Amino acid sequence: MKPPTFDYLRAGSVGEVLEGLAQQGGDARILAGGQSLMAMLNMRLAKPKLLIDIMRLEELRQIERKGDTVIIGAGARQADLLAWPELAEALPLVSLALPWVGHMQTRSRGTICGSLAHADPSAEMPLALVALGGEVFLRNTRRRRRIAAKDFFAGMMLTARAEDELIEGISLPVVKGARVAFREVARRHGDFAIVACAAMKTQAGVRLAVGGVADVPIARDWPELEGTALDDALNAFAWELGARDDVHATARYRRDLVRMIGRDLIGEVLQ
């Protein structure tokens, strides 16, 4: 269980990163925290020709509030964000979800953007990005572009990032005074979610986002529903997610959790 061979590039600037991606395309991988990529390399599931280490680039480490958004750079580690003093006030949903990401020993290295790039449908950060309606900043040697969270995730481990693009960072909206709730069910503490739900009160009503069920995290907006109307809406949503069986849970169990936890969380944020 040793990695295959690859070149290692310790980037000294973002330009070098983009140059490396441009030259090597799909055979290059960005190495940030390495918490998913290195495991895949050890298992020889991935065989890049070039790893580009971006963790010495100070300019990518930012966690910064700009008006009503928070900008998080590609090099910001999960532990950095957890320790950010403004987190609970600016991004209450993230402050609820982030402790569920892996363990302290992986959050200390793993990055926020790395988790998004990996696009595991059960991971918490993709769910938070979708729930909050954040944006992803992509950049190659020629251009920069922004893409909305819901358009970024294309499937299990698939994103809209082109092979020559770097995820430079993301922005998450600060929703002032928003009521949010988060709950996750996993087999053990720190495991990938069987179902993770995030709820948020919106101007028009309420939003529920679900991870771990469909191929990508999915958010749904409703007016303020209650009673059977809410039950019906949740049931329809649960079925639409296309849950499947695996070793750890059945599709039915996942739908049950979406219905029950969804109802609880919506109740909490609408209270």
Place this chain on the structure above:
Amino acid sequence: MLQAVTSANRESGDQPWVGRSIERVEDAALLAGRGRFIDDLGVAPGTLHATILRSPHAHADILSIDVDAAKSLPGVAAVLTGTDVKAVTTSLVVGVKAPVECWPIAMDRVRYVGEPVAIVVAIDRARAEDAAELINVEYRPRGAVVDPLGAIVSGAPVLHDGFPGNLASDRSFRYGDPEKAFAEAPHRFSIDIRYPRNSCTPIETYGVVASHDAGEDAFEVLANFQGPFSIHTVIARALKVPGNRLRLRTPPDSGGSFGVKQGVFPYIVLIAAAARITGRPVKWIEDRLEHLTASVSATNRATTLSAAVAADGKILALDWDQVEDCGAHLRAPEPATLYRMHGNLTGAYDIRNVKIRNRVVVTNKTPTGLNRGFGGPQVYFALERLVQRIAIGLRLDPLDVIKRNLIGAGSFPYRTATGALLDSGNYQEAVARAVEHGRLAELKARRDEARAQGRLYGIGFTAVVEPSVSNMGYITTVLTAAERRKAGPKNGAQATATVGLDPVGSVTVHVASVPQGQGHRTVLSQVVADVFGLAPKDIRVNTEIDTAKDAWSIASGNYASRFAAAVAGTAKIAAERVAGRLARIAASQLNVEAADIVFAKGFVASKRNPENRIAFSRVAALSHWSPGSLPDEAGQTIRETAFWTPPELTPPDEDDRINSSLCHGFIFDFCGVEIDRVTLGTRIDRYVTMHDCGTILHPGMVNGQIRGGFAQALGAALLEEYAYAEDGSFLTGTLADYLLPTTTEVPEPEIFHMETPSPFTPLGAKGVGEGNCMSTPVCLANAVADALGVADITLPLVPARLAELVRGAEPPPPAGGASAAAVRGGDRRLRGEGQTAVKGAPEQVWAMLLDPATLQSVIPGCQRVDKITETHFRADVTLGIGPVTGRYRADVELFDLDAPRTATLRGRATGALGFGNAEGRIMLAPDGNGGTTLTYSYDAAIGGKVASIGGRLLDGATRVIIGQFFTALARKAGGGGAEGAGFSLFALLAKLGSLFGGRR
């Protein structure tokens, strides 16, 4: 005969060291990073490193193995296949009489996912793995069986011709008069159990370093093997050398075993063979993926257990029907898991009539072997679940049914119906103390209160007899009495211990106990210090084994909880023999009678006149410095090796009664659990475990064994299962899929003790390490059954499974919305269908299907297509799902052609990450506007490495790839279809990583 030596410390009024929780001598090095585990030790210069290429298929013929590319990679010394290994070894012996071979590497057929197919030996592990990826194996898959009952159905695929119908053994036993008891009893209760596969999975994996001296044709092997050393004979025989040409050593430290490291022995054969063939030392350290997939596991078992029961709950007879699944090969010492408990099939109960049918079957899963509890969890899960069912059926309190059936306190030693001789105990007293100290009444009140609030709360009970110190002859119970007569008797449990005194009088102890963290060195220092009147720090203990130099026997090793009962006692015997001689020497020097000698506080002294004394070290050194001045009858005191085997361990008798173990501890557990109504997760509110393991030598270590066993049992109950798909794919190949309990799942059990010494062991001690693995899974299951009010409970207690038991009909999908795909349990095939509008006419589309260029452009990731026949194409594809990429060889064939309307496509792809196969049906119909409506359906499956390490994400990716194929086909034909995707994928491969505990 030497006279017994007085226990010196007791005599002098001091507390003996035995019985105290002194700090462990092992700990300082381990805590400072100075442990000496096998991979921490250096190797000889020039040592090569091995990696093993393993089967992705559960059952397949090997058509060819092309190793040329691998061999030519720089740094590669050799690539060995079954043929090469066969040239220098013989088959491993099989534990039943049958014309079956058992090789440590596949010869012409693979029978489980992970079975070794080739060994690559190179200058380092990474290069060996590089080369392994270049080996090209062609397989022809066969049907697989994974279920033990399915394996013996007529028409099931057969693994070994020598095991007709996959049945390796079928024996029936009868004790007392079970037919009469069942005929006359007022009640009959029955239970069907499927006990799952799991493993205690130590954190250190297997390791082997082997070399071969061609001049003497002798092997030297260092391995973290744990015993039993009966396996030494199996290894030597396989390597075709007498035992004295296989020097097997163990490293000073071993990172846990729990039985599992017995299973390293087939790899000892493989790596030793590689060393012989290459003429160089070869080292192999198993990686975690190999370990989970292919090291060893406990057996899974299908059991039907019936009881004849009186109206008051008294069990009059048991009828066991056990079908034991030993995996793909019956490896030594299997079917020992089944027979280890043979004497104990009545548990803690006085039941005189027993009927048993034991069948041993082979399936396309990893071969089984030793695991903590070894047969106990499987037996007690059935027995103790049945006891709860009896109570419910008769409207009795489960605890009352237990008490009604316990063996009477005055009955010991008690011979069970099936032959075990239970040495000592007072089960009623143990239950009473546990009920009181564990506050059962209060726990019941908690349950009442919880239920009044609408919460799901339950209480479970278990009573268990914990056997320890195995009779080496119990396994022969699988043979008939006639076969046993022919084979000669096998029985006993030889333990050895050596005590040596050096020229400055310091004491060294050596035993062949091979600890994996239990602290044997510490306990032995206590035992021997007490005999010599020294402190534990004065005694240096060595537990490494070297079969070329040390005293050992087939029973040596660390298994069947034999240390405290057998090994520690043998060390005491050896020390006492030396002490007896020292007493004579000292008596002559002090001018007193030997009977007046006492060992205390570093001196050998006269009891009557303690001032008349001599330093221990001075007496101890005399044999070296002045042997001529010793009294004639004293003999030497330089070194004494004691051998001990208990006379109670006799072979099975003519009526198949077998005293399968020497000691029998008693455990009574009860617990309260609460089930979350939303998640159906099980939370342990209180767990009480009462143990009587005889005399306790080191309370801290005994509690450590109990806690450790409890945590592993909790894992088996709630989390752990080696899961297989119906096609034999292994689904839990990482530690993110095979879930071990962590700090957030394991509570502190409330531990209570009573001590009823064993009359059969030198120190009165019994084993204690395995008991909770036997009692805890079923205790938790009983509590969960009580909480949910359900009858059938299967481990592990996966919340989604509990949901199926307790939740009624699901709210249906809204009209016109999505519907649930019908999925059978264990069926991992992916099925789907779709429809696409295509602009071209059906004839046009049809032509494309038969055109290599079109296929090349529509098969995702396709690099080239060769046309083998008009309807058979071969392709090279590179597939990637996100970062997961691999190269595959794909075969695509078209069948059932009905131009231009329907066709069937069958595709197969194979690569380093695994394999996949898919079948699709395509229907073309004119759409009335000059175009075509293309309808497709597919059925696909994926196996191999990607299935075992990426199951969660695999299926979704497969769907994406298949959908892509048809979409691309439609697009090529000028259809609507989806826009081009920016990535290349293929069906077969995919899955990945969910698992990884880490995530970015």
Place this chain on the structure above:
Amino acid sequence: MTRLKADQRHAVRFSLNGKPVEDEAEPRMLLSDFLRHQLGATGTHVGCEHGVCGACTVVVDGMLTRSCLTLAAQVDGCELKTVEGLAPSADRLGVLQQAFRRNHALQCGFCTAGILMSLDHYLSRHPTPSEAEIRDLLSGHICRCTGYTPIIQAALEAAAELTSSKKETSNA
């Protein structure tokens, strides 16, 4: 820009437990293998090589790090602490190590180094942890021998002892 070629060995230098170390490694060499087999620091163990078991946990520049998920090349120029750096001297154990020994918080000792590193790192930043916090921290480690509770007890005892000794020092 530093680009290390796949098939060559490159110098890796860092500080290990306060002392400079240097050796060569291919880009693909894992930090766990570099520590153990190049530098001979075998106290850090390898249990799964996919980041789950925690046995290989070390501290890199003040960050808990799975050394099996880290390339040797990545830590060039960094400060590393491993289990070999915990004891105050070769013949003495530190407060945390002593608490482990007292509480029988280890059996085989294979997973112990990683657990000690997590606790050493955590207690230096959170001197008065609750049991729940210790359990949360250690959920990133797997131990198969002890059942965990003696480890938690040892951690809490060590925290109390470290806090009180600090108080004594500051009072003095």
